[in-house]
Amino acid sequence: MTATRTARERARAELTQEIKDEARRQLAEVGAHGLSLRAVARELGMVSSALYRYFPSRDRLLTDLIVDAYNAIGEAAEQADPGEGEPRERWLAIWHATRDWARAHPHEYALIYGSPIPGYEAPQDTVVPAGRVALALVKVLTHTELRAIDGPVAPELRAQAEALTKVLGIIAGPETVTRLIMAWTQLFGAISFDLFGQYVGSVDPADAFFTHSATRMAEFVGL
């Protein structure tokens, strides 16, 4: 770990970052399918083959962008949560931070929550980062007194909900856990509809609608 060795490694880390940044920039213009290694190299003033010192293939670069995007939106959600105080407010803060990140990075959002890329198989690396926003929501419910909600839950769903209860470590019945997944679905459903233009003609701009949804879903899960 001499100084010189660190210098080379630093240069490497920096260029890797620059490549990803440029790729993200292009993502915004041409989408995931249109992302081209040659174009990225060109913009960076390199020859296209040079990128292969940093990423073994185009797919691997895409995977890294996907993982980065999941982590970025997850971190935005986590950091919006003060970790204490009124649970409703924490819940709302997370909803808004998630949407704000998505609106600030629409193409990265589309990369992770839009149509799957044909021929691209998400590797295992994406599983944990993909759960961060959901976990941030769950964290608000733990150590919080929830309004108990009952209701008939079909056996298959009950089993899935109970398995989740164990994994997540929250104290809540199957109906509440199911509603939590509905809330999570609602969060991303609303963001996607907003970003992808489906609210044009109904609740566009969607700000007030989104805030309303966040509140109603908080009530809905018993918060």
Place this chain on the structure above:
Amino acid sequence: MTATRTARERARAELTQEIKDEARRQLAEVGAHGLSLRAVARELGMVSSALYRYFPSRDRLLTDLIVDAYNAIGEAAEQADPGEGEPRERWLAIWHATRDWARAHPHEYALIYGSPIPGYEAPQDTVVPAGRVALALVKVLTHTELRAIDGPVAPELRAQAEALTKVLGIIAGPETVTRLIMAWTQLFGAISFDLFGQYVGSVDPADAFFTHSATRMAEFVGL
């Protein structure tokens, strides 16, 4: 409108259909961005330039596929509704038919409810077909006694909801209209999460969860 003229026109209509069918087939393999006129022509045993007798450009073909997809999922939803009887059952039938169509045509679904295609601008033709599923849900609520739901609604949202009330011709307050849009969001949010793999590790397979959601959202809108 002589017999001969009809023959030529028929041939034209048939080939137009065959081109779209083949394009849909390829959509399933390579996605919207990968869809290639040359490949479609090749598969049909034609020369690529011949397609230009039927579609002025690749974009126009894509637009037609999009409109067709909206109409197909809309028709599936409409036809699932018996038009009379228990409103809850009608509501559930529409939810399931919509999901079933999406599962049977995942790539067409992704074409219309997935990431927007960069560089592609949806023309006006898509607006009406895009609303058919939502309208089918609304139709269940009209001429139906709804449980009245009140709640504070922010002024901007109230205005949007009231404008919608007029367009849709339903008798319901702003809270109910807002909840209807939440239900619509939930429907497609759940279908997208299911199809795009986000439920893996939680409620996958999502059948029971989806049925549960449909029921809870029916209650939620006051049905």
Place this chain on the structure above:
DNA sequence: TGTACATCAGTGAACGCGCGTTCACTGATGTAC
């Protein structure tokens, strides 16, 4: 009904373009003694 003309479908070549990836190479940076 028959003929001259107009319309249309489909061909085949071409234009100009961009892509991912491989490979042998040069020259700079880092390592071992």
Place this chain on the structure above:
DNA sequence: TGTACATCAGTGAACGCGCGTTCACTGATGTAC
């Protein structure tokens, strides 16, 4: 500290490929008189 060697970053040419779109054309189908 100095030198011989190994590692690594980046080059430039090449492979083999596919794309959308245009255009002048041939030959078949349909129309008007």
